[in-house]
Amino acid sequence: xxxxxxxxxxxxxxxxxxxxxxxxxxxxxxxxxxxxxxxxxxxxxxxxxxxxxxxxxxxxxxxxxxxxxxxxxxxxxxxxxxxxxxxxxxxxxxxxxxxxxxxxxxxxxxxxxxxxxxxxxxxxxxxxxxxxxxxxxxxxxxxxxxxxxxxxxxxxxxxxxxxxxxxxxxxxxxxxxxxxxxxxxxxxxxxxxxxxxxxxxxxxxxxxxxxxxxxxxxxxxxxxxxxxxxxxxxxxxxxxxxxxxxxxxxxxxxxxxxxxxxxxxxxxxxxxxxxxxxxxxxxxxxxxxx
Amino acid sequence: xxxxxxxxxxxxxxxxxxxxxxxxxxxxxxxxxxxxxxxxxxxxxxxxxxxxxxxxxxxxxxxxxxxxxxxxxxxxxxxxxxxxxxxxxxxxxxxxxxxxxxxxxxxxxxxxxxxxxxxxxxxxxxxxxxxxxxxxxxxxxxxxxxxxxxxxxxxxxxxxxxxxxxxxxxxxxxxxxxxxxxxxxxxxxxxxxxxxxxxxxxxxxxxxxxxxxxxxxxxxxxxxxxxxxxxxxxxxxxxxxxxxxxxxxxxxxxxxxxxxxxxxxxxxxxxxxxxxxxxxxxxxxxxxxx
Numbered sequence: 238x239x240x241x242x243x244x245x246x247x248x249x250x251x252x253x254x255x256x257x258x259x260x261x262x263x264x265x266x267x268x269x270x271x272x273x274x275x276x277x278x279x280x281x282x283x284x285x286x287x288x289x290x291x292x293x294x295x296x297x298x299x300x301x302x303x304x305x306x307x308x309x310x311x312x313x314x315x316x317x318x319x320x321x322x323x324x325x326x327x328x329x330x331x332x333x334x335x336x337x338x339x340x341x342x343x344x345x346x347x348x349x350x351x352x353x354x355x356x357x358x359x360x361x362x363x364x365x366x367x368x369x370x371x372x373x374x375x376x377x378x379x380x381x382x383x384x385x386x387x388x389x390x391x392x393x394x395x396x397x398x399x400x401x402x403x404x405x406x407x408x409x410x411x412x413x414x415x416x417x418x419x420x421x422x423x424x425x426x427x428x429x430x431x432x433x434x435x436x437x438x439x440x441x442x443x444x445x446x447x448x449x450x451x452x453x454x455x456x457x458x459x460x461x462x463x464x465x466x467x468x469x470x471x472x473x474x475x476x477x478x479x480x481x482x483x484x485x486x487x488x489x490x491x492x493x494x495x496x497x498x499x500x501x502x503x504x505x506x507x508x509x510x511x512x513x514x515x516x517x518x519x520x521x522x523x524x525x526x527x
Numbered sequence: 528x529x530x531x532x533x534x535x536x537x538x539x540x541x542x543x544x545x546x547x548x549x550x551x552x553x554x555x556x557x558x559x560x561x562x563x564x565x566x567x568x569x570x571x572x573x574x575x576x577x578x579x580x581x582x583x584x585x586x587x588x589x590x591x592x593x594x595x596x597x598x599x600x601x602x603x604x605x606x607x608x609x610x611x612x613x614x615x616x617x618x619x620x621x622x623x624x625x626x627x628x629x630x631x632x633x634x635x636x637x638x639x640x641x642x643x644x645x646x647x648x649x650x651x652x653x654x655x656x657x658x659x660x661x662x663x664x665x666x667x668x669x670x671x672x673x674x675x676x677x678x679x680x681x682x683x684x685x686x687x688x689x690x691x692x693x694x695x696x697x698x699x700x701x702x703x704x705x706x707x708x709x710x711x712x713x714x715x716x717x718x719x720x721x722x723x724x725x726x727x728x729x730x731x732x733x734x735x736x737x738x739x740x741x742x743x744x745x746x747x748x749x750x751x752x753x754x755x756x757x758x759x760x761x762x763x764x765x766x767x768x769x770x771x772x773x774x775x776x777x778x779x780x781x782x783x784x785x786x787x788x789x790x791x792x793x794x795x796x797x798x799x800x801x802x803x804x805x806x807x808x809x810x811x812x813x814x815x816x817x
Contacts (some may be wrong), residue, residue: 331531458674465813487795
């Protein structure tokens with residue numbers, strides 16, 4: 238059903254991968270977007286996006302791509318956002334809205350803010366959704382269904398632009414949460430960035446086990462495979478996230494180390510009661526969120 | 528199809544939960560078992576197993592249950608196996624085969640060996656399969672399909688009994704691997720016991736984060752939920768495993784700590800190249816096993 242209160246005539250998606258491509262598909266499915274332009278560096282990926290009907294036009298030239306855009310969605314790696322914003326700024330029309338899907342927010346705001354024109358409205362955003370796959374071929378229309386999307390407006394953020402971006406995410410099925418930037422970065426360090434670090438370290442520590450001269454990962458069953466799925470995530474994206482949310486992430490990694498060391502000591506001491514209580518508490522917390 | 532070379536007239540399953548119940552269902556589905564007797568402490572669970580057709584008879588009395596058994600499958604927590612074996616030993620018929628599904632093997636052998644009669648054959652085993660659910664209602668016939676089952680015979684193990692137990696696991700769809708006991712315990716510490724410790728510690732460290740006076744686990748998305756699925760595993764069973772495979776587990780936890788500390792330092796120093804390489808290596812190892 239077309240929502241009469243919301244329509245984007247010209248949407249530009251910069252970085253047509255899982256995140257950008259899925260938003261384009263979801264807005265098309267909702268019937269609330271006119272033309273979708275895909276901008277990116279890799280021609281092969283752009284052509285894939287075009288052939289899948291994710292976007293209607295493609296270009297590798299940011300300046301050309303954003304011309305006449307009503308809304309620009311930035312979905313390239315966090316470290317690239319400052320440069321990309323700088324390249325497009327003079328080509329945006331007055332009143333254009335710029336928003337992003339970056340997994341960290343303070344670093345994104347710091348990178349984009351210096352380049353902003355007064356008549357271009359930036360709304361920092363983060364849809365909490367994803368899979369371990371990347372590229373246009375990984376995009377699907379229901380990625381944001383029943384997910385949360387966090388928006389972290391700054392004092393400069395235009396209220397009307399914030400409302401419009403919030404409405405966009407609601408139309409693709411997400412629950413919008415407006416949150417302080419620092420809180421966003423700390424919460425995400427805990428629930429998303431830390432787990433990725435743990436998964437990557439786990440796979441590497443088990444993979445390095447060479448006592449028996451064979452790859453013992455071959456013996457792993459479904460539990461290990463599910464558990465380490467996120468260790469198959471894109472290394473470039475995760476280097477970016479780790480670099481741009483350093484302080485919060487290092488703090489959470491330290492907190493995890495404390496809990497893990499406590500558990501290791503209980504195992505070493507054979508303290509069955511404390512082990513049971515540690516596992517029971519964890520199971521209870523985890524069962525509460527599913 | 529009934530395999531003419533294999534048939535168990537009377538199978539006794541001690542502990543009719545996910546592991547024991549699924550073996551009973553799988554052998555019934557393969558048409559290679561006559562009567563199945565379920566033995567356990569909890570009457571409610573036994574009655575569930577009976578009503579689901581997992582077992583044909585139930586009893587809470589181990590001595591009565593194992594009478595005339597051709598094969599006894601022990602699927603109670605590892606710490607209980609010594610006592611259970613002692614209770615049943617004088618009631619087993621000559622030539623009876625005893626096998627188990629315990630997740631650690633040296634501790635199980637140490638617990639069972641002293642009680643064994645010369646004319647009862649024990650084959651230590653470990654089907655590498657499971658879910659985070661427990662109890663008879665969690666059992667299903669295809670649990671062991673396309674899984675590995677590790678058998679760890681000791682110098683005392685009868686060759687004929689070993690071959691029969693191996694054939695049983697093959698008939699329920701598993702690939703049987705015969706392995707040295709110590710190697711089993713070390714490999715499992717790495718690919719299964721360590722990941723569980725990591726998942727439990729992760730959930731507890733994130734759950735303890737109280738800076739914002741709300742449960743931040745509420746913000747977690749699919750990745751965190753999948754990643755922490757194994758933290759919903761049975762606390763009693765995992766206390767048991769941690770206590771009975773202490774040395775190998777503490778060693779692997781130490782190895783993980785080393786890798787995690789290295790990663791934390793790279794994050795703290797903002798070393799993008801090393802981070803990318805760490806994540807790339809992990810992704811490659813993980814992608815190779817799926």
